[in-house]
Amino acid sequence: MKSKAVTLAARPVGMPKKSDFAIIETDVGEPGDGEIQVQNLCMSVDPYMRGRMVDRKSYVPPFQIGEVLTGGCIGRVLKSNHPDFAEGDHVSSHHGWREAYTSGVEGIEKLGALVTDPSAYLGAIGMPGMTAYVGLLEVGALKDGETVFVSGAAGAVGSIVGQIAKLKGCRVLGSAGDQEKVDLLTGELGFDYAFNYKDGNILNHLREGAPDGLDVYFDNVGGDHLQAAITHMRPFGRIPLCGAISVYNDFEPAPGPNNLTMAIGLGLTLRGFIVSHFNHLAGDFRRDMEQWVTSGQIKYKETIYEGIDNAPDAFIGLFTGANVGKMVVNF
Amino acid sequence: MKSKAVTLAARPVGMPKKSDFAIIETDVGEPGDGEIQVQNLCMSVDPYMRGRMVDRKSYVPPFQIGEVLTGGCIGRVLKSNHPDFAEGDHVSSHHGWREAYTSGVEGIEKLGALVTDPSAYLGAIGMPGMTAYVGLLEVGALKDGETVFVSGAAGAVGSIVGQIAKLKGCRVLGSAGDQEKVDLLTGELGFDYAFNYKDGNILNHLREGAPDGLDVYFDNVGGDHLQAAITHMRPFGRIPLCGAISVYNDFEPAPGPNNLTMAIGLGLTLRGFIVSHFNHLAGDFRRDMEQWVTSGQIKYKETIYEGIDNAPDAFIGLFTGANVGKMVVNF
Structure with a gap:
């Protein structure tokens, strides 16, 4: 199985530009013992990622040149060799900037029943x-x-x-x-x-x-x-x-x-x-926000770019005001 | 009875200078009903006063040109026409920048027994x-x-x-x-x-x-x-x-x-x-600090200028590093 992915081609100087990114094709392996294979449905593009493109100490380690970028995404399990995950489960992970992946389950959250579109779990409910x-x-x-x-x-x-x-x-x-x-x-x-x-x-x-x-x-x-x-x-x-x-x-x-x-x-x-810093409040947050969203008390707005090839443009757009609400790339 | 006092002669521009202040002589009246007459022993010179010399909205109103400045001081009651104050009581007030005053008792705190020099109540215990x-x-x-x-x-x-x-x-x-x-x-x-x-x-x-x-x-x-x-x-x-x-x-x-x-x-x-903002802790503070000072666990340092004529120099000295510890003017 093949997957397109986005790498950091060069560290942006000032405003990021398209040539700071490259689209590559990678192989997605079969899941080994305890691993799952996931098809991403959408990925998140967030301003904080700009900081990770600089080579400096920060609260998240810097991205490395030539490596596939990572970021929040929502996917669906294609194959599972892990007892806690089944085919069709929705999962949230930081394996974004690629269409699909195979990995162990550390850091992958099973979302359970979704009350609205998956992309909302990158935004209002994310x-x-x-x-x-x-x-x-x-x-x-x-x-x-x-x-x-x-x-x-x-x-x-x-x-x-x-x-x-x-x-x-x-x-x-x-x-x-x-x-x-x-x-x-x-x-x-x-x-x-x-x-x-x-x-x-x-x-x-x-x-x-x-x-x-x-x-x-x-x-x-x-x-x-x-x-x-x-x-x-x-x-x-x-x-x-x-x-x-x-x-x-x-x-x-x-x-x-x-x-x-x-x-x-x-x-x-x-x-x-x-x-x-507030991970202990994640349960309270999801309960409250799902209720507010389903009741219509909170409306969520999204700006959606289609296809991973457009992920660099979506990212650059964060700094030019191109998004209303959450900037998302759908696959 | 006469008292020297310090007025603001001009609003300082940049570093304050001696000509921004004037020393005048005032009459201190006899205390009327409910009033006390106080001889100041020492006055406080504090950096925050610099802000009051600027004509702008702030957390304390600005000083006015030609008026006697005010600031923290410790004094002793000379005459009292108020039942709560007796001759010889030590009092803390904001009637500083003058040697003596007669006034009503609003804002005047009776200090009770002092555990050390009066000036410490402008500094470590103040x-x-x-x-x-x-x-x-x-x-x-x-x-x-x-x-x-x-x-x-x-x-x-x-x-x-x-x-x-x-x-x-x-x-x-x-x-x-x-x-x-x-x-x-x-x-x-x-x-x-x-x-x-x-x-x-x-x-x-x-x-x-x-x-x-x-x-x-x-x-x-x-x-x-x-x-x-x-x-x-x-x-x-x-x-x-x-x-x-x-x-x-x-x-x-x-x-x-x-x-x-x-x-x-x-x-x-x-x-x-x-x-x-923390006046509700004044009692806790005085109890703890008097204990720390009398036990020698906290040492207080003072830089003392003698006489009200030197008050402007003492104030200017705050900005040139002339003080070690609390800057005080003794009368």
Whole structure:
């Protein structure tokens, strides 16, 4: 059995480009004892992967040149030599960026019954959704009725952050990079106020959308957004630091917010996190989010690229604003 | 009765200078009903006052040009027309920058029996000591045996932070601005490692003094110190943001740390605070600190200027490194 796969051809310098990736064909072996063979249905494309393309110490080890990339994916078991897995089972793994694979079962999660499309388990009911859930409720310690601002609000994480906050009775502001996304936020997704961050001063938008200030700023982008939000926080506000997509492709480290000293008098908390710090909440998350999705209280948005040949374009698109909601490649 | 007092003659631009202050003579009236007349014994000079000299919204309102400055002081009651205060009582108030005053008793705290010099109630047993106590134990959530770094370590707050951490069995690093202070830290104050931040790269010093990284960085200075500490934090490290003396006199807002995104993967918490956020712990603090001071477990250091005429020099000295421990003006 053959499978196409994506390798890292070169470490991106600045914005990633197509030639940083290569598509190869690999052999997928027959499963040995304790192994399973899986056909992937869809793979996840996530901003954090940009960090893994740099050769440096980080919370996940760097990708190596010439090796097949890895990332989240949902697949279906074709053949199983493991007692816990049967043909047809849906599984979640980090063997993405390839169409199929044979491997041992370590790190492979059997999903059980799916309540909706498999790709949702890469997004709202997957890692980005859980990032939103733990970031807002645990790290951000959200209280019902507070005022919340989320940047990258039309993205996989941000769109869920805003909807959870609405479920909790909050006033919700979001920023995005084009008018179509802004319309989605204040329309279908129910945000109270949204703006295009390329259009006017961020702080002025925050003042208009939240005259009394912000209790929580969920930071997906860093840079100017973070600085503006700090200026507009209410006393004892919380800032979960989730991502900094605005600086991921920078050549030089970008200066941090020039108003961090405001955190002193206001008693602000800035707290970084990644979803795996909260793995103990995975059960709670899946139960809550499946219920919210099936009841229609949370809508999930996807931007789908078809075929593994388009995976590099999908990845590059994360940094040019090509996605609304979760960026997924279907096979 | 006459009293000298210090007024703000001009708002400092950059580093404060003597001509920004004026010494005047005022009349101290006889106490009316419910009022007391107090002779100040000593006054506190603190970095946070620099912020009050700027005309902007902050956690304390700005000083006004031509008005007598206010600040922490310890005095003794000369005359009392209030049933709760008697002649000879020691009182703590914010009527500093003057030798004597008559006022109502709102905001005036009767100290009861003192276990040591009155000036210690402006330092180790006063606001700076309590800032160290709540910042390290509450905001920093210090655990016994962790590794702690404090900047401005020879100052009023830093010198207490380091000694409390030693009491809790921690490895303690400190930075200061000259060799005499460094010697004090590793000598009398019992720090494990200290360095002159003007001498070599801060990050290299941290790597030498704490090869396994930092659990808590108590930030009194901001700027380069904060950036270096972020790089050297261990996972789930805490950074109480207490002060940023390195940037208080800047003409333009200084850029923040360019490595704040490291907080994401490491799960770091940066949390600003001021001591009044923790007023409910004042009783615990005074009990613990008086016991630590009288037992000799915590030593307090003071730099004393004599006479109110020297108060402006004492204040300016805060920004030139003139003080070891608490800067106090005695009358």
